Amino acid sequence: CSSYRIGSSTAIEILGGEADQVLHRDDTIYPMRIPGVELQIGVMWALDDFTIENGATRVVPGSQDLRDIEAISEADIIQAVMPKGSVLFYLGSTVHGGGANHTENPRRGLITTYSLGWLRSEENHFLTVPREVADSYPETVRRLMGYWP
Template sequence: MSSKRALVTLPSSASIDDILECLERDGGCIVKNMLKQETIDGLWADLSDVLDVAPNGDGSFVGRKTRRISGLFSRSLHMQELITQPQLYGAAEKLLCKPFKYWLDGVQHISIPALQMSLTQAIQIMPGEGAQPLHRDDIAHHRRHPGPDSQIQVLYALSEYTEANGATRVIPGSHKWDDDRAPTYEESVPAEMNVGDGLIYLGSTYHSGGKNTTVDKPRTAIATTLVLGYLRQEENQYIAVPRERVREFPERVQRLLGWSTNPPFCGWIEMRDPNYLVATDAALNTTAEDIL
């Protein structure tokens, strides 16, 4: 009898606390129907032509029969619904945005870190693709384990998402492992989902793309990541998303794309919150009071 722990699948009505309970125990969970059908249809309309001509990868990590396109906020306005999805954003905010205390001029202050976008990618695993190496996403920031988490990811299923066609493999509980313990494929379980479902998982959880053993069923997902605002974005959103496109999003999304400071004062321009530069190229001199 297998001793492997399966991932929990939560209903679409799951609360933030339900999700956090799974993240704490297992490092990830599936949430049903995270995306509306109109959002799914809009994403396919915006991305399918690009995916159809995207080249395959050139290594086992990116996949030799896997198509990837990035910079998705520059390609689809529907991406704002993916990153502000209430269950994803709420879980990330509650788990990651812990108060930080510091002293300044004899007064103790408290800052709450911001969240920002780190990565966007549409990933299409084609028939015949092998398994991706198991990995942790937070290696981009040289995180040490076990330790405080710095990012939360979601993989939204845009297609059938089964073990046969390459559903993401996850090792439940691996977010608690130290850095000397190696993951094995045999410890992983498939995150099988329906279209519109989402796999939410921690940056410290081992996972990988699965094998696609089908003849004609690609597996398509969109990956998005929320990371603490004082860390560098894995995908450089300032280059990936032109300012003209950034202006088309509401201010909340502009700030998630990085056009913001992280309290108390990380990411400023001319000692000022950079959000004003979405609408202008003029960098105005001001004082530190504007960002404290």
């Protein structure tokens, strides 16, 4: 695909004492699978250190090829331990979820998903950024938001 757009932008905060998030995929908003084509990628910025103790994101490597995520065991899961400022890239079809936070402090991150340009974005940027504002942005940014010249 020659174009991509921002699908969603989300701030995540896992508070102290929270349990593991249910494992999931981010691309399930698109009710289709095309062999060999990834419809979406995710980018997660660590705003705090991601540690085992504070709930570093749990990821199942290779899970983009799994049909039945119920078959995943704890042995299949790794945690994305990374220092503040690091970035985790993952396929929208990768099974993942926030980890349990066993500390008293929140663990924060920012997630942006990017979808193939011919797909509708998860968030409607036309409602949050009026055309007259978007026109002041560089063309690359406008296109990422779904605005075309």
